Amino acid sequence: MSVIEVRGLAKEYRGRRVVDRFDMTVARGDIYGFVGKNGAGKSTVMKMICGVVTPTAGEVRLFADEAPVGEAATGVATNDLGRRVGALIEEPALLPNLSAYDNLMAKALAIGIVDAPERCHEVLRLVGLDYAERKKARGLSLGMKQRLGLALALLGSPDVLLLDEPFNGLDPEGTRSLRKLLVRLNEVFGVTMVVSSHVLDQLDRMATRYGVIADGTMVREMTAEQVQAECGESLRVRTTDPARTLAWLQEALPAATYRVEPDQAIIVSGDYDTEAVAQALKATGQVILEFSPRRRDLEEYFVELMEGRHRA
Numbered sequence: 001m002s003v004i005e006v007r008g009l010a011k012e013y014r015g016r017r018v019v020d021r022f023d024m025t026v027a028r029g030d031i032y033g034f035v036g037k038n039g040a041g042k043s044t045v046m047k048m049i050c051g052v053v054t055p056t057a058g059e060v061r062l063f064a065d066e067a068p069v070g071e072a073a074t075g076v077a078t079n080d081l082g083r084r085v086g087a088l089i090e091e092p093a094l095l096p097n098l099s100a101y102d103n104l105m106a107k108a109l110a111i112g113i114v115d116a117p118e119r120c121h122e123v124l125r126l127v128g129l130d131y132a133e134r135k136k137a138r139g140l141s142l143g144m145k146q147r148l149g150l151a152l153a154l155l156g157s158p159d160v161l162l163l164d165e166p167f168n169g170l171d172p173e174g175t176r177s178l179r180k181l182l183v184r185l186n187e188v189f190g191v192t193m194v195v196s197s198h199v200l201d202q203l204d205r206m207a208t209r210y211g212v213i214a215d216g217t218m219v220r221e222m223t224a225e226q227v228q229a230e231c232g233e234s235l236r237v238r239t240t241d242p243a244r245t246l247a248w249l250q251e252a253l254p255a256a257t258y259r260v261e262p263d264q265a266i267i268v269s270g271d272y273d274t275e276a277v278a279q280a281l282k283a284t285g286q287v288i289l290e291f292s293p294r295r296r297d298l299e300e301y302f303v304e305l306m307e308g309r310h311r312a
């Protein structure tokens with residue numbers, strides 16, 4: 001059982017399906033990197049998870065891992081969800097004429113936080129905005145607005161945070177410090193997060209699991225270890241008889257991982273030794289058309305995944 005389980009989710013706007021047959025599984029403690037091109041449907045999925053958009057079809061189960069066996073689908077009462085799930089999706093909804101602190105107080109009172117002033121100061125300190133608490137929201141920089149948006153999402157001490165492009169508009173230093181803050185929230189307070197981002201090198205430093213969305217459908221979910229294995233060193237091998245070569249290699253070097261590309265090239269990755277592969281290939285007696293070591297970077301890998309679906 002997982003903290004977030006999404007099954008067969010769909011959303012239609014004026015007859016157009018922007019999310020379709022979408023499945024997602026987020027485990028407790030994950031930092032889930034949610035990757036997809038512009039318009040792929042990330043924000044819409046996140047809005048459906050936190051309940052601000054109603055799905056056309058499908059199911060979102062939150063905290064199902066806490067529900068006693070045989071209980072209702074959603075593990076917690078709906079009025080608790082506002083606190084247990086914090087979200088920063090698109091622009092934070094700020095009241096421009098109120099100070100950073102008063103923006104927080106307005107929400108704290110609305111959701112019934114006990115010791116609201118203390119909690120507001122606490123989250124301002126946590127996101128590093130305490131020095132600007134009296135500044136009006138309209139006068140804050142984009143980075144400061146993002147931080148205030150995060151502070152608003154953190155007010156209810158949520159177990160789950162949904163963050164849509166949180167690094168948008170931040171300079172390198174702001175990006176780095178936000179990433180560190182998110183990792184700290186995850187490690188120290190055990191907050192589970194879904195983070196959509198185009199900034200793959202930041203996700204790479206924090207994500208424990210990934211999901212790739214294309215055209216509103218989940219293309220693939222995988223752990224950070226799987227991504228590392230597939231992005232690490234690999235060998236691309238083509239011979240005149242790929243099926244026989246694959247069977248031969250799998251028998252000779254069973255510890256390695258094999259994948260066949262659309263042009264019948266065999267990709268050898270994981271636990272392998274280049275020389276051992278070369279020798280095994282020589283022993284097949286086949287003509288070797290290609291034997292090339294390569295290294296895929298994260299960006300290239302995700303672009304392949306996002307586009308692979310279109311070729312399928």
Ligand SMILES: Nc1ncnc2c1ncn2[C@@H]1O[C@H](COP(=O)(O)OP(=O)(O)OP(=O)(O)O)[C@@H](O)[C@H]1O
Pocket residue numbers: 013018036037038039040041042043044045
């Ligand atoms: N309220 C709405 N009414 C009509 N169409 C919408 C609405 N919200 C989103 N869409 C459409 O749904 C599709 C998915 O949008 P969404 O914002 O979820 O994508 P995204 O992956 O978050 O993209 P981005 O990274 O650009 O924000 C887009 O084609 C968008 O135009």
